[in-house]
Amino acid sequence: MHSSAIYPSLADRPVFITGGGSGIGASLVTAFARQNAIVHFIDIDDTASRALVDRLTAESSAHRVSYSHCDIRDITALQGCIREFEAAHGPIRVLINNAANDDRHDWRDVSPDDWDERMAINLRPQFFAIQAAAPGMASAGGGSIINFGSISWKVGLGNMPGYTTAKAAVHGLTRSMARDLGGDHIRVNTVIPGAVLTQRQLEKWITPEDKTRLAEIQCLKQHLAPADVAPTVLFLAADDSAMCTAHEYFVDAGWG
């Protein structure tokens, strides 16, 4: 499914996306480029990211999508990328905290360093990206921040407590920052994907049996694709959702 909606408020709007090189992030980069937004994304996968930029450049949207290599665990680099993008294009109006890592881990094997590492990828960058982008958004009259949560903790999945704990905390981050930033007309929401069959999910975790089980437990029986998430994110980014903040929006085919 692809968004057929065009949001005039997104045209020419600076949009910053973490983890845009593949999976759901790549479909977000594509969807915002097709809205003629000014899109910059960061990632650590240079090959996939450059290929995406090339594909979108060939599609010729109004603005060339740009990419920089940045590991979101490095907060100085992350905030530096945000400042560089703002220096070139003005304040970020849409920030999408998408990058994450859901590698599985047995709770018995987790060391304190492993735990910190899970937070450093799945939670900490979301806050520090907001910290860097919010002042510019406020000066521009407002903006929209979309944090990515996960269905995993809602449905009580095991074998990844570092990931599920971080993703549960994203809800607290969203609500608390929505309160702090609402006075500056900055909205903060969480998007919660269900089981989205990205290439990585298919390669690493999802078995044919899982696919059958998902179809049984979801209300809707089709499997979710990355492009199914983008329309909800576009809506939350656009002025059409001007009075929506501090909440969670599920795109899970009715699993949670």
Ligand SMILES: NC(=O)c1ccc[n+]([C@@H]2O[C@H](COP(=O)([O-])OP(=O)(O)OC[C@H]3O[C@@H](n4cnc5c(N)ncnc54)[C@H](O)[C@@H]3O)[C@@H](O)[C@H]2O)c1
């Ligand atoms: N796919 C799903 O079923 C699913 C389910 C629930 C939640 N989510 C959430 O949706 C978001 C996107 O998920 P996805 O499945 O597309 O993920 P993915 O793993 O397919 O893609 C994540 C992207 O982030 C990049 N990335 C990973 N570590 C990084 C780092 N340290 N610095 C910078 N970039 C990094 C990867 O290279 C990749 O391009 C995540 O927040 C994830 O937790 C996904």
